[in-house]
Amino acid sequence: MLRLEGVSKTYRVGTFGGRELVAVKDVDLEIGPGEVISLIGESGSGKSTIGRMILRLTGVSGGRITFDGADVAGFKGGRLRAYYADVQGVFQDPFSSYNPIFKADRVLETLRATWFPRLGGQAWQDKVEASLAAVRLDPGQVLGKYPHQLSGGQLQRLLVARALLLDIRLLVADEIISMLDASTRIDVLNLLGDLKARGLGIVFITHDLSLGNYISDRAVILRRGEVVEEGPTERVFGQPRHPYTRALLASVPQLHHKWERTPSLVREPAGEGG
Amino acid sequence: MSLRVDNLKVWYRTLRGDVRALDGVSFGVADGELVGLAGESGCGKSTLGKSLTRLDGRMRHVGGTVELDGKELPIGDHAAMNRFRFKEVSIIPQYAMSAMNPTRRIGRLVAELLASRGVRLADVHQELVRRLELVGLAPEVLDRYPIELSGGMKQRMVMVLSTLLNPSLLIADEVTSALDVSTQKAVAETLVDFRDRHYVKSTVFITHDLSLAYQIADSIIVMYAGRLAERAPTDALAATPRHPYTRMLLSALPEVGVRYADRRLRGIPGSPPSLLDPPTGCRFRDRCPLAIAKCAEQPPFLEVAPEHFVACWKAS
């Protein structure tokens, strides 16, 4: 369904764009229908950049991304809109995702203007309520409210409902629960699991390994823009091969397992120099 | 007791009334103890951390006392607290990136900070360098500007800075939230190191991540809606949590190895009560599956097992 072939992203930085910053280097990825894949990495690993490239929010510097065989870079106008009807995204900060001066359900209305301009009032209402039901939100509690009147969990779910209005095939979930409290996080995660059971493909971007493990079929470990390890989730987490993956797994704080303490004077963390 | 907090109440003054962020909190931290203060957003843990060092903006000290090493801390009096800050009570703030003035070289910043406490940089320079090396920073970092350092390096620099004068009490306010998991481990272990080397006497480690607190804390306090819910030695809390909130929270944590297909974790439905006009009695009442009629009365924070305190009628 979605395929990344040798995808790279380079930024030009410095005065007059003299230096280059490689955010993503030669990444190959494939996502089949109804598959959940976790992109796991620390900051600077390029995982969010990959998500943005899939969503056409950033251009691809090298390689190509194809959806159903067609190169997404060439999509324009109507073709791009059709792509967005199949692929949508939800981002990390629920309060940044909503324009604070408008009501929260406006994000649903803007969709209507583009994809359902001729849909009648009642038909639209039914569609919205069906979507909200799929994410287990009570229409009475979330419609007509401003973003600050809703909780982070409700806002993120509303964004998923928005994506479901379009009957999408792939959802790019970029750290969507990292800003939520532990008690609500798991509800949104369970929701993603339910949607997966109904055939939705998900690119689940996260820095938190325990979250990546919960719902994904395959896991991809990224480091500094490159794929370091990849495979079925149970294998990657159960028998990690790459030393970076192992170091990462060893650093995750878990209940009932204490870390192995690194002796002091050897404090350089695994990922980077700082 | 190194730190003794007694019925502390700190409220925020707002247009719509008083937000009771901390509503009667009592606990103690022993000498050399590292206490994890855990809870979700809105529980009051950050307010507690700030109360012990610097009340700011609209915070008001409404009641209760704080005693450090037997002396009462005048937390309501900004000027009077000055002689305690940095020397006896110190805080490592959450975002180290903004804690350092970007227009100053770090060495100059350190010198100014020390001078404000009547200490000359030259006197402590050797110790400073030793501690920098301990956390993995080269002494040259003193000549750099903060912008030249990465996030983790800045965090470690701030940690060294905050503990330079060997405070009795160190508050670490969500110091690892903005860091990668490997840096997080390094920073958390450094906190333990500081305590082991007697750079600080007691530490309060504020975090929303219970599994992280589990790694380094001697005992853990769980807060909910401005009050203490439970307190126990770390292993006891993880093995036998008594408060319904703690139990539900622990069972909502995904672990490596737990899969959606195998075991469906459950969250806690609902959300914390508004602290503008909090309900009477136990504040977890509305979301608690074990709530009974008696919960309309605030349960006392009682010891149900050695060093294990719970505020719940059902647990005690």
Added chain:
Amino acid sequence: MTVSDREELAAATAATPAATAATPATVSVARGRREALYFARRNRKLLLGLTVVLAFLALAAVGPLLTDHGPNEYVGPPAQRPSSQWWFGTTMFGQDVFAQFAHGLRSTFLVGLLGGGLAAVIGMVIGFTAGYRGGVVDEVLNMVTNVVLVIPTLAVLLIIATYLRVRGVVPEAIFIGLFSWPWVARAIRAQTFSLRSRDFVDLARLSGAGGTRIVVREIAPNMSSYLFMTFILLFGGAVLTAAMLDFIGLGPTDGMSLGLMMNNAVLWSALPLGMWWWFVPPGLGITMIVGALYIMNVGLDEVFNPKLREL
């Protein structure tokens, strides 16, 4: 305040028990309309400024109707002090100072509106485009902004004045509008930059919205209070600039304006002759109008920015 503090504070002050991670910015902005009106009615600076400006506006509208002669007609004995017959006295040539003042006010407001409005439009278009597009477009627009900023307005005007025999109020307003927008463009560009990186802009793109639609419907409404204040400042600036230009004789060759009154007064030695009624009204008028506008601006800032309000 740390993020968790803001969370605690805002979580507790949310209208309904909710908001796991709300920020005070969203709390106040979204309730902004109602709150803004509440604070606007109580803000003394805003009310004072508004009253003064509206009073002068009324005078500009009604004043010329109260006199039955034009500003330049010779209607009375020259150099008369203010009296019940000639409220502001007469000029050296026997013209009614009050009539001149009232007509001058009209042209002042016209210049402010036209000049300020034009500058606002140019500044906004350039600012939004540069801020939203970034990259090369931004660099080019920045260069244009800097060039306009650096052009010596007076020198250009002198050259134009030499070539144009007859100058009107509208050309003057256009000229002012064409040169006073750079700071507006800069400020709007900066704010657009910061808003552009917010996720709701990305979400709008994922909803099929193009650049213009995003700027107009997502970004600009977020800055509406700032845009409003910008216009007020531009209005005041245009009035001041016009007065200055008129004073040194580069203003409209027909009609009357406050700056022109002052120019004439100085030209015909009103100061040494002690004819204070000729130059004090226009000078005071300009000062009060522009001053009132700036005070209104400060008041509006307090209304729109919750952090500046006193609790």
